[in-house]
Amino acid sequence: MIALQVNGRTHEVDDDPATPLLYVLRDTLGLNAAKFGCGLGQCGSCTVMVDNEAVFSCLTPITVLEGREITTLEGLGTVDKPGPMQTAFIAEQAAQCGYCIPGMMMRAQALLQSEPNATEAQIKATLQPNLCRCGTHMRIVKAVQHAATLMQQERKI
Amino acid sequence: MTALSRRSVLGGALVLGFSTACAGSADAQVQAGAPALPGSLRTAPFLDSWIRMDAQGAVTIATGKAELGQGLRTALLQIAADELRLPMAALRLTTADTALTANEGYTSGSHSMKDSGTAIRHAAAQLRALLVGAASERLGVPAAQLTVRDGSVVAPSGQSVPYAGLVAAAAQHVQAAPQSTFLPPSLIGRPIQRLDIPGKVTGAAAYVQDMRLPGMLHARVVRPSGIGATLAALDAGPVERMPGVVAVVRDGNFLAVVAEREFQAMQAMQALSVAAQWTPGPAVPKPDFAALRAQPSEDTAIVDRRTPGVGIFGAGRSMEASYTRAYQAHASIGPSCALAQFAEGRLTVWTHTQGVFPDRSAIAEMMRMPPDRVRLIHVEGAGCYGHNGADDAAADAALIARALPGKPVRVQWTREQEHLWEPLGPAMATDARATLDPSGAIVDWDYAVRSNTHSTRPGPAGALLAARLVAQPFPVPKPTAIPQPEGGGDRNAIPLYDFASMRVMHHFVPHMPLRVSALRSLGAYMNVFSIESFMDELALAAKADPVEFRLRHLKEARARDVVTLAAEKFGWTPGQAAPPVEGMSRGYGFAFAQYKNLAAYCALATEVEVDRRTGRTRLVRATAAVDSGQAINPDGIRNQIEGAILQSMSWTLIEAVTVGDQGVTSADWASYPILRMNGLPDRIDVHVIDRPGAPFLGTGETGQGPTAAALGNAIANATGKRLRDLPLTPEKIKAALAV
16 A cells, blocks of 8 residues: 555555556546556656656656645646636636646646746746647646736745 | 437536437438527437536536636536526536537537537527526416516516426427527627636546546557557566556457556556567658658549739749648647546447547447447547547557456557657648739749548447457558648648639548547648748739738638737737847738638737847747637637737747657657746737627637748758758758758
């Protein structure tokens, strides 16, 4: 058994230790947000945060994750109580099919946690590993900038 | 009469059955001589095929179209809620499901608002009229004096009756009338936020990939080593003994493995791939344009208004140019996925197909089952942009589920399988010739497009990959051309411009070295690129401004409006020169088309910079004007046009499938790169021209062609070099600049 801390809760899972985190999140824990896109670390659809850093969950075996804090999009808020990143993506209508969006949001979340004043250029450079096929990029960048503003307002309150 | 109020339980919720009569059935016969019904009411004429109100007044809308990420759910509910004056949240929507909705064919061709949106608007308006009629009898007040508000019919006295109290008196299983009275729009035309986005950004189950049925097993397919390869030997024993493996399924050259957990299925798939020995098929001929031009073709003059005495038959300055386009991929971000369950002689498939009814026909034929024993339910996948692996994954799931009766089976394709086996957007070649008279007017136009088919979608079983692999395979259907006025390879091959003499030829090439099918906008992408590039070349020869030159030949008012608005909002000025930047060439481009010459109008101006050292092009900014008829959701239109511009830019600047002698070799995002964040423009502005009262025209595909041409034209303006072979890669630009 491996103990995984996901979104603030500890889960004992009996998956093969070589299993990439993505399949444990989706199949064992029933979390939807992290998506299978390539399994190769080329598209970023599976991005989650591990100890505040963005990682490809499709490439990261669970055996290296014991004792580390895993955050998925589900950990940022809910439909009824969305977090600032989620509020911003809704406000900017930053999705078409939406399949790549959770990965984009998690990589952006990791950036804004370490760089609250990230510039547009930094946002684009950080999101470079993540692909979007619908062409929603302009709205995604705008939503991340919007999220940065919301997070700064939250800190001031 | 068939049972029209079937009830079925789906996902724990009670869903009302709908009248799903199809054209041709006794139920659907429209009275002879009756005027044509609008939108998809033509093929499903009963109101309760589209809308039903239950005894409590709860309303469910049904569409045969599917949400593909284009915002269809939101737009359709805006339409229905508007005509009933109910809040959108009070309405439920059922999308494409062979058991519950009308057969609206494919969700493709920017047809959804025109077909389904129109039907639903009329159905909702006519249901409202029925309720008002019932209230009129109840209250003894003429219908004309009644209004609807907040789910009630209201009399001038203030007396009101809730819809629920009237529904019993309003017979809903009635044929639609050809005309309706619409209320003044209150939701239509507003940028309502998409209903699906909150769930998608918080991790709700939104896609077929997210479905988890009780007892569900995970499957993976193993594809042949190349096109036409056959399975020579397989010792499946060691794979069958792997942890969690439930079954290895083999039927001829169709091979799959099923396991309890997904990662177990992946490991077993890898082992099975190694164990399977394939005999390669005949070598795939290297696709090149000389080969495409050498193939026999079926030739049709889709327009022939040649006037003797002008152009090639008369005096003037003639020019000609040829253009080509590589094979390109849909390259969905989410590889195809489907679930299927086979139990008691019935098959249910959950799929992100664009056409549940035609895909059901194909799957039923492949399974040798009567279609009424097969149900297909659309569940969203990642954006598809046309015919990708969706239908094939559904067929895979069906075959595997049959081997494991009772068990729900989920099949997930790998990235490599999606890239290697999806049907491609066809390679194309075009030839254009025109004559300018001394005044600078085009007096003669002669154009030809040469292409494979642009649809090999299901209908017949042989359209499915799995059906070609099974031990008793189904033949690959004979490819056919999609006829005008919509066209396939010849979509948008006829320019909207007014020329004295014109001929347009479609050379349909049946022979397909690679599997091809519909990719967003079909032939329009290439034809608009060719026509609008050539218009630019002609404008240059006529020493005319490209925008003014287009307007010189464009009569239709709505076409002129988008051209004029895009130019104005961009700040287009004749003789404009971009400010020089060290090492860069900057330039401006313009293009226009009306999608299919019968749908949305789109004009686009672009500014690009070309790095003279690397040959790399970057779009700096784009300004679009679009007229989709009456705008249902202007932000939805903007979102789709922004997406069209960026996706078409990616196709146009970098995308080409690579091919080896066993088939496609571009197997991932490294070998088939697409746009990343470092390729973004500084800004995109989309201006929507709303046409209240005009028919819905759809939006999804109108931007693809104009973007390609506006980029090519801007590169030519920046560098002085005209590139005519898509994609316009840095290598080609560097080579052109070196000459």
